[in-house]
Amino acid sequence: MDARTAGPGAGTRRAAALAAGLLCAAALALVALAPTPAGAQVEGAAVYDRWCAGCHGVDGDGQGPAAGRMLPRPRDFTVGLYQIRSTGTGELPTDEDILRVIDEGMPGTAMPGWSEVLTRAERNALVEYLKTFSRFFASSPEPEPLDFPRAPGSSEEKLVRGREVFELIECNRCHGPAGRGDGTSSPTLENDEGHPTVAADLTEGWMFNGGGTVEDIYRRLRTGLDGTPMPSFSDLVDAEVISSEDLWSLAHYVRSLSPGERPPVREVVTARFAEEGPVPTTPDDDAWDEVERYWVPMVGQILLPPRWFNPRVDGLWVQALHDGQELAVLVTWSDPSRSPDPAWDEWATKVMEVMDHPDAGSTAGAGPGDRLTVQFPATATEGMERPFFLQGDARRPAYLWTWRSWQAGPVEAEARGLGAEQPQPADGQDVTTAAVWEAGQWRVLFSRSLTTEGEDDPPFAVGTAIPMAFQAWDGDNGEQGAQGSVSTWYFLSLQQPTPMAAYVAPVVALALAFGLLLLMVRRAQRREEGAQAPASRV
Amino acid sequence: MFAKPTTGLALLLATFLAAGCGGGGDAGGGPGAAAGDDEPMTSSVDASTAGNVSGTVSFTGTPPAPEPIDMTEEQVCAEQYSSRPTTQTVVVGDGGGLANVFVHVREGLSGHTFPTPSAAVLDQEGCRYHPHVLGLQTGQTMTIRNSDGVLHNINASPSENRPFNVSQPVEMDTERSFPVEEVMIPLRCDVHGWMAAYVGVLPHPYHSVTATDGSFSLETLPPGDYVVEAWHERYGVQTQNVTVTTGGTAEITFEFNEAMAGNPVPLAEPWVLTHQGEPGHAVGADRP
Numbered sequence: 001m002d003a004r005t006a007g008p009g010a011g012t013r014r015a016a017a018l019a020a021g022l023l024c025a026a027a028l029a030l031v032a033l034a035p036t037p038a039g040a041q042v043e044g045a046a047v048y049d050r051w052c053a054g055c056h057g058v059d060g061d062g063q064g065p066a067a068g069r070m071l072p073r074p075r076d077f078t079v080g081l082y083q084i085r086s087t088g089t090g091e092l093p094t095d096e097d098i099l100r101v102i103d104e105g106m107p108g109t110a111m112p113g114w115s116e117v118l119t120r121a122e123r124n125a126l127v128e129y130l131k132t133f134s135r136f137f138a139s140s141p142e143p144e145p146l147d148f149p150r151a152p153g154s155s156e157e158k159l160v161r162g163r164e165v166f167e168l169i170e171c172n173r174c175h176g177p178a179g180r181g182d183g184t185s186s187p188t189l190e191n192d193e194g195h196p197t198v199a200a201d202l203t204e205g206w207m208f209n210g211g212g213t214v215e216d217i218y219r220r221l222r223t224g225l226d227g228t229p230m231p232s233f234s235d236l237v238d239a240e241v242i243s244s245e246d247l248w249s250l251a252h253y254v255r256s257l258s259p260g261e262r263p264p265v266r267e268v269v270t271a272r273f274a275e276e277g278p279v280p281t282t283p284d285d286d287a288w289d290e291v292e293r294y295w296v297p298m299v300g301q302i303l304l305p306p307r308w309f310n311p312r313v314d315g316l317w318v319q320a321l322h323d324g325q326e327l328a329v330l331v332t333w334s335d336p337s338r339s340p341d342p343a344w345d346e347w348a349t350k351v352m353e354v355m356d357h358p359d360a361g362s363t364a365g366a367g368p369g370d371r372l373t374v375q376f377p378a379t380a381t382e383g384m385e386r387p388f389f390l391q392g393d394a395r396r397p398a399y400l401w402t403w404r405s406w407q408a409g410p411v412e413a414e415a416r417g418l419g420a421e422q423p424q425p426a427d428g429q430d431v432t433t434a435a436v437w438e439a440g441q442w443r444v445l446f447s448r449s450l451t452t453e454g455e456d457d458p459p460f461a462v463g464t465a466i467p468m469a470f471q472a473w474d475g476d477n478g479e480q481g482a483q484g485s486v487s488t489w490y491f492l493s494l495q496q497p498t499p500m501a502a503y504v505a506p507v508v509a510l511a512l513a514f515g516l517l518l519l520m521v522r523r524a525q526r527r528e529e530g531a532q533a534p535a536s537r538v
Numbered sequence: 539m540f541a542k543p544t545t546g547l548a549l550l551l552a553t554f555l556a557a558g559c560g561g562g563g564d565a566g567g568g569p570g571a572a573a574g575d576d577e578p579m580t581s582s583v584d585a586s587t588a589g590n591v592s593g594t595v596s597f598t599g600t601p602p603a604p605e606p607i608d609m610t611e612e613q614v615c616a617e618q619y620s621s622r623p624t625t626q627t628v629v630v631g632d633g634g635g636l637a638n639v640f641v642h643v644r645e646g647l648s649g650h651t652f653p654t655p656s657a658a659v660l661d662q663e664g665c666r667y668h669p670h671v672l673g674l675q676t677g678q679t680m681t682i683r684n685s686d687g688v689l690h691n692i693n694a695s696p697s698e699n700r701p702f703n704v705s706q707p708v709e710m711d712t713e714r715s716f717p718v719e720e721v722m723i724p725l726r727c728d729v730h731g732w733m734a735a736y737v738g739v740l741p742h743p744y745h746s747v748t749a750t751d752g753s754f755s756l757e758t759l760p761p762g763d764y765v766v767e768a769w770h771e772r773y774g775v776q777t778q779n780v781t782v783t784t785g786g787t788a789e790i791t792f793e794f795n796e797a798m799a800g801n802p803v804p805l806a807e808p809w810v811l812t813h814q815g816e817p818g819h820a821v822g823a824d825r826p
Contacts, residue, residue, distance in 0.1 A: 229728030
């Protein structure tokens with residue numbers, strides 16, 4: 001398979017580079033403008049001004065020049081409120097708590113980790129310097145961490161109990177029944193700054209601000225995330241509403257909702273050949289449970305105006321199957337609302353108000369709905385050659401499949417640049433879609449024959465790797481037009497049906513081995529019979 | 539920006555020392571000046587010489603129509619109301635009294651100690667806070683009660699005190715207190731976006747929340763001159779000077795109207811009781 005010659009590493013690196021690049025470009029550009037430290041001596045202030053002030057502001061008030069494009073905003077250190085602590089709700093963090101955040105960053109936010117950029121001495125100096133921004137540190141006694149027992153092991157029963165506790169103490173009110181941030185209260189959640197705040201998607205544990213291990217989760221449940229709607233649950237243990245073991249079971253349950261670690265990014269999405277017969281025609285078919293899932297990270301579209309700094313969809317799970325006739329691609333992603341949903345109207349307005357939208361063409365309020373686009377090159381490509389990843393350009397057009405929550409079709413289109421798409425004529429539409437929204441998740445199935453009558457439909461040939469990229473929009477988050485999230489290019493590779501020979505060979509080998517074995521056993525038996533013969537006759 | 543409070547006090551102290559610190563005999567100056575490092579000398583209020591302040595807060599003109607709350611997402615609460623529940627922001631009684639105004643002594647007290655009163659209850663019932671505005675003394679226990687039995691979280695965002703955010707998924711009580719004076723601390727429930735309450739924390743017991751008829755009273759005050767402040771979450775603050783005499787009840791009234799809706803509403807504006815020389819001086823004076 002020629003696509004593999006690029007090696008999976010290259011794709012991962014490119015995807016990661018794109019993600020990191022797009023996310024941090026604006027912020028780091030501004031950070032770089034900050035002055036360089038004067039002396040070699042480790043001065044918290046100098047390190048801070050150089051590396052942190054671009055986001056957190058020279059005065060530590062969270063109002064750095066880059067801050068307006070981030071949600072959540074960089075922390076305002078003057079109020080002395082920290083999310084990631086080992087101390088009770090409302091308590092100050094310990095030095096170790098602050099150091100941990102500086103070292104590891106806060107996944108799922110713009111806050112990067114610094115352990116590889118700054119020396120230990122510099123990071124320690126930063127801890128001391130951050131504390132000087134708030135008068136609380138000087139005037140309060142040394143913060144005491146809570147007593148955290150070691151994590152007990154998990155078990156089937158604990159996961160069942162954890163699920164019960166999840167419902168008993170109503171985590172679902174904010175996080176939704178399956179934990180995807182779609183609880184009934186979630187459209188109105190705001191942090192202390194009055195900014196709209198998402199109840200974390202508990203199926204993406206690698207994005208938790210304070211880490212995704214079971215210990216991390218247990219700590220967040222005990223301490224809460226101060227400054228956000230996420231409360232502390234310590235009092236419930238003290239009041240014996242639930243036991244400490246229950247809280248551990250809950251932590252184990254929450255942990256079990258996500259893969260063990262950040263899913264790897266693989267460049268080639270393999271569409272397996274469905275030996276069992278025709279490909280499934282609905283997103284709910286059990287057959288999908290057996291099909292490999294590929295994680296595709298998504299980032300805000302910040303290359304072309306109007307840019308988008310607050311993307312809702314941070315990744316897609318992609319699965320593909322073909323049966324030699326039909327290709328089926330199932331795309332699954334978390335989205336807390338089935339847009340357009342009037343309960344979320346205000347959310348989009350608030351998001352638009354709080355974000356800096358410097359570009360002409362930004363629209364206020366909710367978009368028409370949710371949308372997913374899969375892109376392929378419109379014309380055959382060679383090697384690593386691909387259209388521009390934002391819907392092609394005049395020279396190399398892109399062939400698009402688009403699904404919209406608010407209208408049926410047209411699915412197929414050709415585009416020569418972002419937003420410049422031309423739907424194929426109604427009688428030439430060869431792609432069908434089927435979609436389900438359930439418990440904060442979209443599952444959208446695209447199906448098309450490998451070859452169609454359509455002149456503009458590139459064929460999908462078995463055994464070749466076809467470039468494929470994605471774009472997603474959450475209308476209730478204010479996304480539409482150029483303002484949505486995007487992926488880099490991947491490859492879709494249609495697996496060859498396994499040739500007969502592949503089945504025959506092992507069977508023959510097995511038979512041969514078995515025959516040989518039999519032969520050997522016989523011989524041995526005979527020899528033994530011979531040897532034992534005199535004795536047995538006694 | 540003015541000098542740090544300690545610098546000011548040191549200067550004051552130095553002046554007293556230079557002047558030989560003699561005579562004066564004024565109850566406020568001595569202990570206040572000595573407060574630089576040590577505890578001020580204090581005494582409890584002598585009820586036999588005390589007086590009272592009472593009065594009403596009224597609303598003039600047509601009050602805005604009460605804002606309805608959509609509680610359909612919480613049937614347990616919605617069922618408790620025969621007609622659509624409304625927010626408690628502007629509650630005007632039949633006689634024109636304005637309810638939920640926090641009236642308190644803002645200036646004029648010094649050199650007294652006050653026993654910490656027993657716990658005050660903040661109840662969550664019908665997915666609203668009762669009372670909507672609550673006065674507390676520093677260190678006094680606030681018993682937060684969930685009478686609804688549905689999930690509430692109580693998210694306090696003070697500026698002078700430390701915040702907290704605790705959850706109550708069942709009928710239960712949780713206890714908290716605030717060590718530092720602060721007028722006012724907003725409380726919210728993130729589960730029910732419409733639920734809001736305000737807590738005023740003072741180092742003395744002279745605070746009162748107006749009833750639906752707009753009435754309030756501040757009792758057993760030592761005789762003297764005071765500044766009394768009325769705080770409303772929508773219409774801002776007003777102050778009145780009042781003189782309390784032994785055995786007397788000074789009457790004062792406040793009037794609010796809709797035109798005041800744009801007024802700044804101070805949240806978290808405490809002052810230090812013993813710093814008589816710097817009235818209204820905030821603990822966090824370094825903040826803008």
